[in-house]
Amino acid sequence: SITSSKAVVVADPDDDLTREVAFYDQALEAAVLGRERIKKEGGVFQRPDDYFAEMIKTDDHMAKIRQRLLDENASIQASERAKAQRDLKKFGKKVQTEKRLEREKAKADALDKIQALKKKRQGNDNTTKADDDFDVALASDDDEMKAYKTAGKGGVNQNNKRSAPSSAESRGKRVKKDQKFGFGGKKRHGKSNTADSSADVSGFSVKRNKSTSFKSGHKAAKGGAKGAKGGAKQRPGKSRRQSGPSRH
Amino acid sequence: MSTVFKAQKSRKDKADGVVEKSTEDKSVFRNKQRVLLLSSRGITFRHRHLLTDLGDLLPHTKKDAKLDSKSKLHIINELAELNNCNNCIFFEVRKRQDLYMWLSKTPNGPSVKFHIQNIHTMEELKMTGNCLKGSRHILSFDKNFESTPHWMLMKELFTQVFGIPKTARRIKPFVDHVISFSIVDNRVWFRNYQITEKPLEHRSATDTTDLTLVEIGPRFVMNPIRVFDGSFGGQTAFENPEFVSPNVARSNIKNAKAGRYKSRMDAIAKKDEKLKGAEMPEDPLSENNVFA
Numbered sequence: 001s002i003t004s005s006k007a008v009v010v011a012d013p014d015d016d017l018t019r020e021v022a023f024y025d026q027a028l029e030a031a032v033l034g035r036e037r038i039k040k041e042g043g044v045f046q047r048p049d050d051y052f053a054e055m056i057k058t059d060d061h062m063a064k065i066r067q068r069l070l071d072e073n074a075s076i077q078a079s080e081r082a083k084a085q086r087d088l089k090k091f092g093k094k095v096q097t098e099k100r101l102e103r104e105k106a107k108a109d110a111l112d113k114i115q116a117l118k119k120k121r122q123g124n125d126n127t128t129k130a131d132d133d134f135d136v137a138l139a140s141d142d143d144e145m146k147a148y149k150t151a152g153k154g155g156v157n158q159n160n161k162r163s164a165p166s167s168a169e170s171r172g173k174r175v176k177k178d179q180k181f182g183f184g185g186k187k188r189h190g191k192s193n194t195a196d197s198s199a200d201v202s203g204f205s206v207k208r209n210k211s212t213s214f215k216s217g218h219k220a221a222k223g224g225a226k227g228a229k230g231g232a233k234q235r236p237g238k239s240r241r242q243s244g245p246s247r248h
Numbered sequence: 249m250s251t252v253f254k255a256q257k258s259r260k261d262k263a264d265g266v267v268e269k270s271t272e273d274k275s276v277f278r279n280k281q282r283v284l285l286l287s288s289r290g291i292t293f294r295h296r297h298l299l300t301d302l303g304d305l306l307p308h309t310k311k312d313a314k315l316d317s318k319s320k321l322h323i324i325n326e327l328a329e330l331n332n333c334n335n336c337i338f339f340e341v342r343k344r345q346d347l348y349m350w351l352s353k354t355p356n357g358p359s360v361k362f363h364i365q366n367i368h369t370m371e372e373l374k375m376t377g378n379c380l381k382g383s384r385h386i387l388s389f390d391k392n393f394e395s396t397p398h399w400m401l402m403k404e405l406f407t408q409v410f411g412i413p414k415t416a417r418r419i420k421p422f423v424d425h426v427i428s429f430s431i432v433d434n435r436v437w438f439r440n441y442q443i444t445e446k447p448l449e450h451r452s453a454t455d456t457t458d459l460t461l462v463e464i465g466p467r468f469v470m471n472p473i474r475v476f477d478g479s480f481g482g483q484t485a486f487e488n489p490e491f492v493s494p495n496v497a498r499s500n501i502k503n504a505k506a507g508r509y510k511s512r513m514d515a516i517a518k519k520d521e522k523l524k525g526a527e528m529p530e531d532p533l534s535e536n537n538v539f540a
Contacts, residue, residue, distance in 0.1 A: 019432060019437075022430070022432075023428055023430050023437060023439050024441070024461060026388055026390060026428055026430060027388050027426045027428040027439065027441050027461055028457070028459065028461055029388075030386055030387075030388030030426055030428065031386055031388075031426045031441075031443050031459050031461065032457050032459060034386035034388075034423070034426065035423075035443075035459070038423060043423070044421055044422055044423075045422065045423050046422065046423075046443075046445055051422070053380055053381070053420060054380070054381045054382075055378050055379065055380055055381055056304050056305065056370065056378060056379055056380070056381045056464065056465070057370060057378045057464070061371070062378060064373060065373050065376050068373045069376070
């Protein structure tokens with residue numbers, strides 16, 4: 001074989017990286033020189049790609065090596081993704097708390113303003129209610145008033161939700177729920193009768209009341225469930241009723 | 249006669265471009281080296297794998313059975329004679345821990361004894377290269393080998409033992425890999441790299457050539473102990489003054505540990521003595537004497 005002794009090795013103590021780099025450089029130089037010499041003497045240097053012969057390491061072994069490299073790569077990528085997720089979450093949380101504090105502060109300031117105005121009003125005029133003069137006295141395009149108006153419980157605007165794409169069903173459902181549980185206005189006496197609702201006779205139909213089939217006392221047929229009433233308009237279930245008239 | 253015939257036949261079979269005409273004069277140097285690979289008894293798995301790796305790398309070797317005795321090494325000369333080998337690599341394992349490697353030119357040539365450390369065999373998954381089994385290699389030596397005569401001698405020995413002759417039987421025609429010997433910290437570091445040619449598109453700006461090296465094979469560190477005049481014996485031609493035998497190294501560590509305990513005990517004894525010497529006679533005005 002050909003030997004070449006050009007390179008000088010740097011004197012390292014235990015520094016692995018520089019030492020290996022020095023060995024690599026030495027061997028590379030030797031390889032280059034060796035290739036020239038072999039080509040000059042007419043020998044064959046590199047094996048062609050279709051030359052299959054027994055290798056020093058078996059194919060199984062090389063497969064193990066390859067698998068190990070792939071696993072390493074996969075684990076690195078997984079850990080990077082997890083790290084990115086964690087950072088994103090931290091950032092999002094920070095932004096959320098900042099916004100919340102901002103809104104609460106604005107709300108508190110607005111309330112202070114209202115109190116101040118109330119005091120002023122009470123000093124001057126005892127007959128008018130503070131509620132009626134609310135909108136007139138306080139400028140409603142003030143930043144704090146805007147925040148106060150949009151802020152719900154905890155400073156979060158309850159209508160301002162990050163949501164999935166809304167379908168007709170969810171929109172109607174949301175609207176209904178807001179009307180029932182949302183904010184703004186009295187909801188407490190929704191099921192109590194008012195003058196209008198007691199005078200409303202649209203739910204009564206003489207024909208229906210007069211029909212005798214399937215009244216109480218008539219034995220129901222076997223398996224005659226709700227769907228067997230016939231003639232009477234089928235009333236939708238509770239959830240469908242609650243989700244509002246927008247459901248098809 | 250048979251060797252001449254064999255030489256002619258092998259020359260015909262070779263895929264090498266170099267053709268030595270048989271009609272030329274006999275002064276053409278025919279490099280006929282054969283290496284006997286041996287080990288002593290008590291060899292561990294790592295050393296055994298290293299031995300087989302060397303056997304795979306060097307196709308002009310012949311593996312032989314384990315040698316029983318560790319003292320009468322001169323019988324290796326006869327074994328080599330029997331096997332028609334003129335070099336020998338002998339792994340001597342002591343205490344099932346320390347590996348010593350003998351490299352010698354068997355009939356009466358010089359021999360070197362090394363202590364081998366930091367063994368990584370070819371099995372390790374971090375070495376990703378591969379090469380043809382029995383392909384010839386390029387030997388690369390560090391420039392430090394030219395500095396002193398004992399290094400030069402070792403370089404010559406490495407060349408003859410690790411260099412594959414063209415007429416070896418099990419060789420493959422291509423040159424796949426390069427074996428490098430470097431001297432760092434007064435030791436010889438052995439590395440084996442696979443040579444790959446990089447295609448144009450993968451080359452980066454800092455590359456000077458189109459060759460890259462990937463580490464294949466075993467890696468170990470040889471610490472020379474002695475160079476002998478004869479094979480497995482004889483006069484010492486060179487002795488490494490910096491060599492610390494592994495037994496001595498281990499005992500140093502143990503003594504250091506024992507030394508700590510010993511020094512602590514000494515300090516305690518000294519303190520006792522000091523306190524004893526510092527005792528004074530009882531003072532007549534002390535509390536004990538006044539208030540009985």
